[in-house]
Amino acid sequence: MNTSISAAFHTIEELAPKLAVSISTIRRRIRDGSIPAIQPGGKGTKLLIPKEWVNQQATISKSSRLESSSSGRHQRKSISGPAPRWRK
Template identity: 85%
Template sequence: MANSDTSDLLSIEELSTIISLSISTIRRRIRDGSIPAIQPGGKGTKLLIPKEWVNQQATISKSSRLEPSSSGRHQRICISGPTPRWKK
C-alpha cells in the first residue's frame, strides 16, 4: 500500500520501465542532475523521482502524459538518451 507522501513519486525501477532507460543510466542522470530525485529517508536510502517531472518531460517531447491505462499499467514514454560520442 502506497504512503500518501510517496504516492506522487516513482522508484528508479518504475521509472526505468516507463521511460525505457536502464537503471544505471537513470542513476547516472540523477548524479549529473538531469533527472531530479529525492531521498525521503536521508542519505543512503531509496531514491525517488517525482511523477510531475516525468509528466513535464512527456509534455516537452509532445508525448502523452503519464496516465495509468485501463489495465492499470503506465503507458511507456520514450525519453531519448545522450548523443553518441561519434556524432559530436
C-alpha cells in the same frame, strides 16, 4: 512505502521502463542533475523522482515529436571524409 508518497513519486525501478532506459542510466542522470530526485530517508535509502517531472518530460517529448514530424523529412547530416568506393 507510504501511499501519499507513492502517489507523488516514482522509484528508479518504476521509472526505468517508463523512460525505456536502464536503472544505471537513471542513476547517472540523477548524479549529473538532469533528473531531479530526493532521498527522504537519508543516504543509502531509496531515491524518489517526482511524478510531476515525469509528466512534464512526457509533455515536452510529445511536443518535440509533433514539431519534428510537421517539419517534413529529416535532413541527413553530411559526413566529412572521402567518398566510399561504391559511390565513385
